[in-house]
Amino acid sequence: MTALGTLRVLTLAAAGACLAGLAWLTARAFAFGRRVYLSEPRGRAGRGLLYAFGKGMADKESVSRHLPTMLGGVVYHTAIFAALLDVVWTALPVRPGPPPGVFRPVLLAGAVVGPALLAKRAAKPHLRRLSCPDDFFANLFVDVFLALAFLRTVIPSLETALLAVSILLFFYIPLGKIRHCVFFFFTRVVFGLHFGRRGALPGSESRA
Amino acid sequence: MADATARHDPYQDKLDSLTDADLAAILAELRRRLKAPEIAAAHTCIRCGLCADACHYYLTNGELEDVPAHKLNLVLGVIKHHFLPGGRRAGGWVGARKLDKAVVREWVDALFGRCSGCGRCTVNCTSGINIHGLIRAARGALAAAGLVPPELQSTVMTAVEQGNNMGIPRDEWLETVDWIQDELRAETGDPGARIPVDEKGARLLYTVNPREPKFFPLSLLAAAKLFHAAGESWTFSSDRYDVTNYGLYSGDDSCAGLLSGRLVQAREDLGAEVLVLGECGHGFASTRWEAPQWLNRRFGFPVKSVLEVAAEYVRQGRVRLDPSKNKKPLTLHDPCNLVRLGGVVEEQRYLLENAVEDFREMTPNRRNNYCCGGGGGQLAMTRFAKRRLAAGRLKAEQIRATGAMVVVAPCHNCIDQLTELGKEYGLGTEVKTVIEIVADALVLPRKNA
Numbered sequence: 001m002t003a004l005g006t007l008r009v010l011t012l013a014a015a016g017a018c019l020a021g022l023a024w025l026t027a028r029a030f031a032f033g034r035r036v037y038l039s040e041p042r043g044r045a046g047r048g049l050l051y052a053f054g055k056g057m058a059d060k061e062s063v064s065r066h067l068p069t070m071l072g073g074v075v076y077h078t079a080i081f082a083a084l085l086d087v088v089w090t091a092l093p094v095r096p097g098p099p100p101g102v103f104r105p106v107l108l109a110g111a112v113v114g115p116a117l118l119a120k121r122a123a124k125p126h127l128r129r130l131s132c133p134d135d136f137f138a139n140l141f142v143d144v145f146l147a148l149a150f151l152r153t154v155i156p157s158l159e160t161a162l163l164a165v166s167i168l169l170f171f172y173i174p175l176g177k178i179r180h181c182v183f184f185f186f187t188r189v190v191f192g193l194h195f196g197r198r199g200a201l202p203g204s205e206s207r208a
Numbered sequence: 209m210a211d212a213t214a215r216h217d218p219y220q221d222k223l224d225s226l227t228d229a230d231l232a233a234i235l236a237e238l239r240r241r242l243k244a245p246e247i248a249a250a251h252t253c254i255r256c257g258l259c260a261d262a263c264h265y266y267l268t269n270g271e272l273e274d275v276p277a278h279k280l281n282l283v284l285g286v287i288k289h290h291f292l293p294g295g296r297r298a299g300g301w302v303g304a305r306k307l308d309k310a311v312v313r314e315w316v317d318a319l320f321g322r323c324s325g326c327g328r329c330t331v332n333c334t335s336g337i338n339i340h341g342l343i344r345a346a347r348g349a350l351a352a353a354g355l356v357p358p359e360l361q362s363t364v365m366t367a368v369e370q371g372n373n374m375g376i377p378r379d380e381w382l383e384t385v386d387w388i389q390d391e392l393r394a395e396t397g398d399p400g401a402r403i404p405v406d407e408k409g410a411r412l413l414y415t416v417n418p419r420e421p422k423f424f425p426l427s428l429l430a431a432a433k434l435f436h437a438a439g440e441s442w443t444f445s446s447d448r449y450d451v452t453n454y455g456l457y458s459g460d461d462s463c464a465g466l467l468s469g470r471l472v473q474a475r476e477d478l479g480a481e482v483l484v485l486g487e488c489g490h491g492f493a494s495t496r497w498e499a500p501q502w503l504n505r506r507f508g509f510p511v512k513s514v515l516e517v518a519a520e521y522v523r524q525g526r527v528r529l530d531p532s533k534n535k536k537p538l539t540l541h542d543p544c545n546l547v548r549l550g551g552v553v554e555e556q557r558y559l560l561e562n563a564v565e566d567f568r569e570m571t572p573n574r575r576n577n578y579c580c581g582g583g584g585g586q587l588a589m590t591r592f593a594k595r596r597l598a599a600g601r602l603k604a605e606q607i608r609a610t611g612a613m614v615v616v617a618p619c620h621n622c623i624d625q626l627t628e629l630g631k632e633y634g635l636g637t638e639v640k641t642v643i644e645i646v647a648d649a650l651v652l653p654r655k656n657a
Contacts, residue, residue: 025251025293028247028292028293029244029247029248029251030244032242032243032244032246032247033243033244034243034244035243035244035245037500037501038500038501038504038505038506039496039497039498039499039500039501039506039507040506040507040510040511042496042551043551052336056336060331060332060333060334061261061262061332061576062256062258062259062261062262062332062333062334063334065258065261066258066261069256069258070258070334073256073334124257125272126257126260126272126275127255127257129272130255130257130272130275130277130278130281131255132255132300132301132302132303133300133301134298134301134302134303135254135255137301175294175298176301176302177254177302179251180251180252180253180254180335182251183248183249183251183252184252184335186244186245186248186252187245187248187249187252187335187336187337188335188336190245190248190336190338191330191335191336191337191338192336194338195331195549195551198497198549198550198551199551199553200547200548200549200550200551200553200575201575202575204551205551205553205554
């Protein structure tokens with residue numbers, strides 16, 4: 001097997017280890033027990049869930065008061081998921097074809113936005129003090145990953161570097177703050193159900 | 209603590225002399241309260257800081273210590289260190305912190321002194337982390353070590369030991385009810401008008417904030433008028449009528465459960481169909497939403513806010529309202545525990561639209577209302593009074609912007625804070641409850657004695 005072939009295999013193995021790590025963290029979280037609600041619902045939990053992942057993603061002051069940051073965050077996360085998909089695609093032994101061309105502008109946008117978010121965290125005194133080293137490191141790490149993912153679309157020989165960084169990133173994901181890629185959805189589900197059953201979210205009010 | 213006076217403070221002594229056993233008690237209680245959602249929250253918060261602008265403390269004070277994410281991460285840091293895999297090894301790299309005396313001091317200052325538990329940060333969190341819930345869990349952990357600020361703890365204990373948080377003796381309560389009954393007869397012109405007490409088989413058991421019999425008896429009269437006009441079958445309990453529950457604020461689930469359990473038991477003893485909660489935001493959240501958890505049982509009977517009951521009366525035509533009886537421009541404050549966290553959002557608006565001529569909404573309102581600053585036990589914790597009044601500036605500005613002459617709030621805690629804000633910021637507004645306004649608008653058939 002060539003060195004590149006070995007890297008591809010290791011990349012897939014690292015991605016598997018990442019998923020296993022995240023699954024283990026999730027299992028550990030559930031080991032603390034689930035919360036069973038004993039009060040009678042006043043609203044509709046399902047509607048609360050829909051709100052949490054629909055309108056509620058934008059219907060909050062953290063969006064309306066911080067639109068550039070939130071849009072930056074959306075672009076950044078879209079680019080990260082695209083890059084991860086791109087890397088896995090690249091590492092697969094059998095590929096139907098090259099990655100879609102639409103990835104390139106998305107990756108470029110993410111590679112630009114990431115450092116901007118990092119600069120904001122470093123520049124704003126309260127945000128800087130609120131942060132821990134992982135907040136800076138994870139951002140920087142992902143920025144390097146995104147930059148390489150973009151550059152690889154222009155300079156194919158960078159595939160080796162991209163895969164090497166990807167392997168490290170996959171191992172780091174369950175260890176640091178990037179694990180929120182799974183737990184964000186968990187928390188959002190809890191938010192929607194908790195407030196939806198109370199009828200406290202728009203659209204979750206009981207029909208009665 | 210910024211607001212602490214220079215006087216000798218045994219509470220500070222207690223904080224200075226914490227033992228390992230105290231720290232162990234805090235950790236044990238914190239662990240007891242952790243379920244999957246709290247662990248997920250510890251993995252979810254990315255410290256984006258976008259919650260800062262949701263907090264009335266931060267918006268009026270601007271200190272890092274007021275940022276909800278800072279308060280949250282004081283708690284999450286301890287959870288990470290003590291309860292999450294790798295937390296001890298990763299340490300400061302991921303914001304994990306060992307619980308020690310310094311952390312406890314920070315907890316007390318931030319979680320009791322800079323948070324009213326309004327949940328505005330929670331609904332505006334980018335991820336939807338239950339920030340106020342985690343802060344309450346940490347308060348409860350402090351309670352396990354006897355570290356609730358003494359002014360708040362004494363309010364809890366007064367209710368536990370004397371049956372209501374104002375320490376009103378039973379005879380005094382019954383005398384007040386008797387006097388209000390006379391007033392009801394005079395107001396309605398109906399000599400048969402009654403305020404039933406301990407009446408078995410009544411449909412509703414009505415509970416009130418003890419501040420009503422103590423300081424605002426006309427609130428009792430307003431509710432009695434409403435029930436009378438609706439021809440309702442209702443009753444007070446002679447000894448279990450306190451809707452408040454400062455255990456919600458202290459975080460002490462056992463006391464909180466005991467207090468809510470009394471109301472549940474009173475309903476069962478009297479055989480009432482519905483437990484009706486008077487105008488008290490945290491009382492509603494406590495008994496409607498939290499008490500089943502505290503008591504570990506499903507209730508199997510309806511628990512309703514008096515606003516829901518009153519709105520039903522109007523919808524069903526059981527009472528008639530004349531808005532011309534309330535001509536002054538009026539605005540509505542949304543109590544956080546009733547509205548944002550409780551889901552009772554439109555009933556009060558429906559009532560006011562039918563009961564007043566000039567109803568003006570504050571901006572923002574409903575789920576996005578600003579806390580008045582009186583919740584979370586802040587009114588009891590005098591050591592943090594300066595912060596409370598400063599944090600109320602947003603609410604004062606909201607009220608002033610409406611040009612209203614009357615502010616109504618379906619919550620007696622809020623009413624106390626709004627009254628203080630009126631003095632502090634020179635608002636010149638009258639402060640009333642929703643049911644008082646509804647009672648003023650009631651069209652009563654006159655009956656001659």
